[in-house]
Amino acid sequence: MPGDVQIAFRGMETSPSVEARVRRRAEELQRLSDRVTACRVTLEAAHRRHRQGTIYHVSIELAVPGGKIVVNREPGENHAHEDMHVAVRDAFDAARRQLQDHVRRLDGQTKQHPAPSIGRIARVFAERDYAFLETADGEEIYLSRNAVIGGGFDRLKVGDRVRYVVDLEEGDNGPQASTVVPLDPAK
Numbered sequence: 001m002p003g004d005v006q007i008a009f010r011g012m013e014t015s016p017s018v019e020a021r022v023r024r025r026a027e028e029l030q031r032l033s034d035r036v037t038a039c040r041v042t043l044e045a046a047h048r049r050h051r052q053g054t055i056y057h058v059s060i061e062l063a064v065p066g067g068k069i070v071v072n073r074e075p076g077e078n079h080a081h082e083d084m085h086v087a088v089r090d091a092f093d094a095a096r097r098q099l100q101d102h103v104r105r106l107d108g109q110t111k112q113h114p115a116p117s118i119g120r121i122a123r124v125f126a127e128r129d130y131a132f133l134e135t136a137d138g139e140e141i142y143l144s145r146n147a148v149i150g151g152g153f154d155r156l157k158v159g160d161r162v163r164y165v166v167d168l169e170e171g172d173n174g175p176q177a178s179t180v181v182p183l184d185p186a187k
Contacts, residue, residue, distance in 0.1 A: 058091035
């Protein structure tokens with residue numbers, strides 16, 4: 001990729017030192033992931049007048065499998081971005097974070113959240129702070145008072161519909177529900 005780095009200066013003179021810094025940072029991204037196939041960087045002096053010096057804006061576009069990673073934030077009144085090197089650093093730091101997230105998604109390393117299901121309350125043991133819900137398959141799943149969102153445990157009645165997620169790690173009582181949301185209005 002180092003040969004595929006395109007650098008454009010807008011509203012300002014080109015700078016060999018800034019260009020060298022951009023190329024170094026682009027090479028760091030390439031070392032982070034060999035999936036980056038191209039990098040386009042635009043360095044721009046803000047067109048607005050500021051009381052202080054010129055604020056610089058840096059946008060980065062990385063070509064990666066499955067799309068692009070784009071860093072294109074307005075610097076606002078961040079006076080640290082009156083220094084082009086700081087603006088370059090901040091933009092490439094943001095690109096690095098996005099690239100790391102993208103690589104994790106491609107590698108399947110992102111945390112998978114189980115999909116919620118709908119069930120009915122089968123038994124309630126209010127004095128012991130737990131209950132069982134019945135799944136659509138007829139399986140019973142344990143749930144504790146703390147699993148019910150919004151403190152709704154005391155309003156649960158046998159037959160009430162609930163949305164729930166099965167915790168991936170089973171408890172002492174077998175499968176265990178978490179994030180239980182009552183669906184029937186309180187009676």
